[in-house]
Amino acid sequence: MLLTSIDPFVQELERQFNRVAQQALSNSGGGALMAMDGLRRQDDVLLRFDLPGIDPDSIEVTVDHGVLTVGARREEDLGDQERVFVRERPMGTFTRRVFLPEHLDTDQIDAGYANGVLTVRIPVVEKARPRKVEIRVGDESGETRAIRA
Template identity: 35%
Template sequence: MALTFDPFREMDRMAARLLTSSGTQRAASWMPMDLYRSGDAYVVNVDLPGVDPGSIALDVDANTLTIQAERTIGAADGSQWLAQERPAGRYVRQLGLGTDVDLEHIQASYEHGVLMLTIPIAERAKPRRITVEQRDSRAQLDAGSSADDARSAGSPTRAAGAAA
């Protein structure tokens, strides 16, 4: 198998390395994610192929979720690299969660190179119906006048007037 050298491809690769040398830019481009709402939760799927699940760290601080992961790639001792295009290193990505999520009940799982986070929506942020109580003003007036009649029947003035 003959390997051909393409100077333009090599220039593109070098430019990409220079432009993504900072950790956050590199992490953001290497940790692609999907985010969607499913029922009463948000679901985040983050691609982390080849990452040791033990190296994944999730932290929540003031409604910011930080995802950290490390990917190592190595060749056998005495090997000579001919191509190395897969990114390696420590990667970090942060997500602002807002105030409508339940930070205490976030769940995480890692399967087939995908980190899946389920972030429940807080009870206070869920839509709800408010019932309207109906008052019958006529019934209240009738009940109020009966109570007034009962009170006045026991008053000394009314009793004296009735005897007269």
């Protein structure tokens, strides 16, 4: 039996952040990176994805077999007399996958987009939420009583 005091969700997020950072550093040619922050709260998890300049209609959030996938597209229409001479903002399709642990309720996910940030909220299943454990004390007669919960 393995006991740990580390939250497995946080471990998984750290693993994925490290993987993305390594990919970003090793790709000198670049590629679109969808930056993400993850927050664990008592009753849910919040994932925030930076998607500036994205048409909200192009954003798609799906979950399948414990994998959350966020996809979005940024396009730019140029006029006949326009041509790009500098391109630092990535265009095209962006995709990010996050592996969700079993203690999250993937049936109750909701998402919202405001000010260039997509926020995905995933509730923690009831049995995985922190709770207080009652401490019982016994006396000499074998009787027990709760001292605090």
